[in-house]
Amino acid sequence: xxxxxxxxxxxxxxxxxxxxxxxxxxxxxxxxxxxxxxxxxxxxxxxxxxxxxxxxxxxxxxxxxxxxxxxxxxxxxxxxxxxxxxxxxxxxxxxxxxxxxxxxxxxxxxxxxxxxxxxxxxxxxxxxxxxxxxxxxxxxxxxxxxxxxxxxxxxxxxxxxxxxxxxxxxxxxxxxxxxxxxxxxxxxxxxxxxxxxxxxxxxxxxxxxxxxxxxxxxxxxxxxxxxxxxxxxxxxxxxxxxxxxxxxxxxxxxxxxxxxxxxxxxxxxxxxxxxxxxxxxxxxxxxxxxxxxxxxxxxxxxxxxxxxxxxxxxxxxxxxxxxxxxxxxxxxxxxxxxxxxxxxxxxxxxxxxxxxxxxxxxxxxxxxxxxxxxxxxxxxxxxxxxxxxxxxxxxxxxxxxxxxxxxxxxxxxxxxxxxxxxxxxxxxxxxxxxxxxxxxxxxxxxxxxxxxxxxxxxxxxxxxxxxxxxxxxxxxxxxxxxxxxxxxxxxxxxxxxxxxxxxxxxxxxxxxxxxxxxxxxxxxxxxxxxxxxxxxxxxxxxxxxxxxx
Ligand code: NOJ
Numbered sequence: 001x002x003x004x005x006x007x008x009x010x011x012x013x014x015x016x017x018x019x020x021x022x023x024x025x026x027x028x029x030x031x032x033x034x035x036x037x038x039x040x041x042x043x044x045x046x047x048x049x050x051x052x053x054x055x056x057x058x059x060x061x062x063x064x065x066x067x068x069x070x071x072x073x074x075x076x077x078x079x080x081x082x083x084x085x086x087x088x089x090x091x092x093x094x095x096x097x098x099x100x101x102x103x104x105x106x107x108x109x110x111x112x113x114x115x116x117x118x119x120x121x122x123x124x125x126x127x128x129x130x131x132x133x134x135x136x137x138x139x140x141x142x143x144x145x146x147x148x149x150x151x152x153x154x155x156x157x158x159x160x161x162x163x164x165x166x167x168x169x170x171x172x173x174x175x176x177x178x179x180x181x182x183x184x185x186x187x188x189x190x191x192x193x194x195x196x197x198x199x200x201x202x203x204x205x206x207x208x209x210x211x212x213x214x215x216x217x218x219x220x221x222x223x224x225x226x227x228x229x230x231x232x233x234x235x236x237x238x239x240x241x242x243x244x245x246x247x248x249x250x251x252x253x254x255x256x257x258x259x260x261x262x263x264x265x266x267x268x269x270x271x272x273x274x275x276x277x278x279x280x281x282x283x284x285x286x287x288x289x290x291x292x293x294x295x296x297x298x299x300x301x302x303x304x305x306x307x308x309x310x311x312x313x314x315x316x317x318x319x320x321x322x323x324x325x326x327x328x329x330x331x332x333x334x335x336x337x338x339x340x341x342x343x344x345x346x347x348x349x350x351x352x353x354x355x356x357x358x359x360x361x362x363x364x365x366x367x368x369x370x371x372x373x374x375x376x377x378x379x380x381x382x383x384x385x386x387x388x389x390x391x392x393x394x395x396x397x398x399x400x401x402x403x404x405x406x407x408x409x410x411x412x413x414x415x416x417x418x419x420x421x422x423x424x425x426x427x428x429x430x431x432x433x434x435x436x437x438x439x440x441x442x443x444x445x446x447x448x449x450x451x452x453x454x455x456x457x458x459x460x461x462x463x464x465x466x467x468x469x470x471x472x473x474x475x476x477x478x479x480x481x482x483x484x485x486x487x488x489x490x491x492x493x494x495x496x497x498x499x500x501x502x503x504x505x506x507x508x509x510x511x512x513x514x515x516x517x518x519x520x521x522x523x524x525x526x527x528x529x530x531x532x533x534x535x536x537x538x539x540x541x542x543x544x545x546x547x548x549x
Contacts, residue, residue, distance in 0.1 A: 004248045004273065005318070005474050007044025008354075008464045009094070009361045013326045014051055014073055015059060016418045017364055019430035026418070026429070028074035028082050035085055037446070041367060041457065042464040045092040045248065047195050049326055051079070055105050057164045057384060059326075059416075060096075061197060062103035066182045083190055092192035094248060099179050100198045101165040108178075109166050116153060123175050124166045125158040127208065137210045138220025143388040146220060158208075160201060160224065162384050170202045170233060183241045193248035196272070199234070200253045200260070203227030216288040217255065226260045234264065234271040242272075249273045250320050250359075258308060262317035274359055275312075276320040280304045281328055291389045291406055296335065298486050298506050306491070309357055309478040319358030323349050324366055329414040333372035336541060337508060342369050342444070344541035346456045347525035348504050351543045352489060354463040355502040357478055364419050367460045368449040372414040374440060376404060382436055386411040422447035454527060462523055472500055487511050488538060497549065503536065504543035511538045519546035 018030030028051070038046065050060035051073040060070070069079050086093050102109055111120035127135035129149070135156055138146040140163070147156040148163050158167045168175050183194070205223040212218045234251075242249050251264055251272040261275040283301045284294030312319050323331035332338045336345030346369035354360050375381060378390050378400075386407055393403040408414075418438050421428035422445050427438055449455050467473050476493040487507045493500040501519055505511050515536050521529055524544040530537045536544070 001474055002273070004045065004092075004359060006468050007359065008042070008467060009045045009047055009250075009320075009359060010038055010041070010043040011047045011049070011325055011361055011363045013049050013364060013416060015049075015435060016416050016429070018419065018421070019432065019434075022430060022432040023072070024430050024432040024434045025072050027072065028069070028078040032078075032082050032085055035089055035091070038091065039089045040461075041362075042461050043091065043362065045094055045192065046086060047094045047250070047361070048096060050096045050098060050197075055103055055164070057103070058162050059383075061098050062101075062105075062162065062165050063098050064103040064105040065107070067185060080189065087190075092248065094193040094195050094250070095186055095191050096197060097183065097186075097194045098197040099168065100201050101159065101161060101167045104164045104166055112157075112166075113150065113153070116155070119174075122172050123169055123178075125169050125204065125208075126153070126155045127158075128155055136208050136220070137213070138208075138223075142385045143392045158204075160198075160220075167204075168202070170204075170229070171206070176233065176236070180237065180240045183237065187241055187245045187247070193250075193273070194242075195250045195252065195276075197252055198254065199251045199272075200226050200230055200256055200264070202233060203230040221255055225255045226257075231263055231269070231271060235269065238270045238272075243270060247273075250276050252276050254278050258311045258315075258317070261308075261319075262312060262315040265312075265318045266316040268316070274318045274320045276322070276361075277308070279308070281323070281331075284334065290410055291393055293402070293406055293409060298489060299484060301335070302480060302485075302489050302491075303483060305356065306478070306480040306483070309491075313357055313478060319356070320361055321353045321356050321358040322361040322363065323353060324363035324415055325361070326363070326415055327412045328363075329410055329412065330365075330370060330372050332369060333414070334409065336506065338369075338371035341508065341541040342371070343452075343456055344525050344543075345369070347459045348506070348541050348543040350456070350460055350463055351502060351523065351525065351545055352504050354467060355473065355491070355493060355500060355545060357474070357476070357493070360463075360467065362460060363415065365415070365417075367457045368420060368444055368446055369456045370415075370417065370420060370444065371442070372408065373411075373417050373438075374408050375411075375413070378404065378407075380437070380439065381407065381411065381413055383411065383413045383416070386413050420445040459523075459525065466523070470500070471495070472498060476500070488513055499548040501546040501548070502543070503538060503546075505538035505541060508540045510540065512536070513538065515546065516548075518548045520548070521545070522547045 014026045017026040019026050020029035052063045053065035053068045053070045054060045108120045108123045111118050134145050134147040140146040142162050149156050201224050211220045249272045253275050264272045265275050284296040286292035332345050390403050418429035418434050472495045476495040479492045481490040488505050488511050490503045522545050
């Protein structure tokens with residue numbers, strides 16, 4: 001067992017975490033000032049979303065200079081200080097790394113634009129027009145065509161994301177050599193690993209064929225997701241960088257089947273440590289479409305989670321476990337009740353996650369039950385993906401009201417609200433004007449939550465501690481107890497020494513369920529539970545963890 005299989009990762013979105021200089025944007029010194037808080041929570045690793053020099057069209061996922069810290073976040077010396085201070089507290093640092101694409105402001109792309117003969121031109125994916133049009137019908141993840149025409153070159157470049165994020169050409173070995181050199185630069189700083197952004201998209205089908213559009217998923221992704229050489233490239237990265245540095249690595253693997261996730265993460269293949277996949281958070285995509293008002297059935301959610309648990313476990317793969325991140329709306333608003341049962345809901349989600357096999361992730365604010373932003377006007381949004389989606393919805397005939405409702409439910413901006421530290425102005429995030437305004441009055445903050453008796457923060461602490469001490473949670477097998485139960489998710493983890501049982505009531509009504517003999521309560525999100533003669537009565541959003549030794 002590796003240490004990171006028992007530890008918890010805390011994801012920081014630096015822009016929204018803690019501002020130290022009053023410019024309204026979170027920064028490195030802000031993070032340093034909160035390390036004691038994170039140490040108290042008990043996490044073992046921090047994942048920092050990108051802080052490299054960037055024009056910020058995709059909040060740092062558009063890198064203009066891989067070797068520098070963006071001044072809005074601080075300096076390299078401050079970054080090194082953060083690294084040391086985290087290490088002094090026994091916390092590892094994982095940097096986010098984006099190598100599928102760069103910013104169009106990156107020097108490589110600026111050179112590439114100069115001429116077809118420029119040595120950097122082939123660093124990106126260019127094609128001539130076909131009958132005066134785009135080279136194929138692929139759709140950008142941020143809406144519209146994935147190709148942008150450059151009249152001076154009479155060519156299109158590929159951008160799977162924003163138009164300002166041209167895709168790198170991984171077939172060019174000079175690109176690979178540059179990337180490896182850069183990864184080693186950060187390894188030499190003493191970081192502990194990488195989170196690799198959209199890493200399963202780096203190897204495209206050489207012929208870039210049209211996709212079929214038979215379903216919303218046949219939009220090009222069949223020809224670039226888990227492409228022909230991706231495992232080769234990752235193994236090369238492992239040999240060059242990850243292995244020699246004993247790195248913890250997590251691959252962002254969207255639209256990936258279990259068979260592929262196993263290949264990426266089975267240690268024998270020497271690629272990545274763990275797979276961050278999204279099937280469970282797409283459970284409310286109506287007809288496979290994200291930008292819809294979604295509903296979900298608990299049985300769909302438990303089916304997906306269970307399939308990943310069982311098959312990854314059986315084939316030696318390793319899951320990253322999460323509900324929220326900077327690309328997802330808050331799960332508490334989406335899957336449970338962020339009103340009357342807010343505390344119970346936050347704890348229920350935490351318990352369900354921490355009971356599964358894999359490495360759990362906490363996204364900043366989960367530990368204080370932060371909820372969706374519920375913006376009421378498009379002008380409040382900043383994120384290109386959400387704004388493009390809004391306009392695409394309006395164009396397709398959806399009313400403004402409906403489009404806003406959809407964004408309230410699905411936009412990733414929901415989770416990018418500044419962290420709520422205390423009851424002062426802007427929740428103590430900044431003394432200046434926050435880059436994204438916390439608009440609603442919310443009495444949840446670190447300060448107010450910690451004052452409560454049985455609070456969400458302490459519940460997470462208990463779970464983090466349990467993960468370190470109960471071996472069965474790391475390597476025990478998994479079993480879903482009732483695949484037809486649409487109200488209560490019950491599963492077991494077991495090994496030859498004993499069993500853990502998790503039961504989570506995902507409804508606002510009381511539910512009665514049978515429990516086998518011999519189980520004792522080890523954690524619950526209400527103060528007391530009623531376990532009588534093999535029957536448990538679960539109150540609204542109640543979740544319990546029981547043990548049988
Ligand atoms: C995934 C990142 O998490 C997301 O925030 C970003 O927009 C895309 N990759 C493009 O880099």
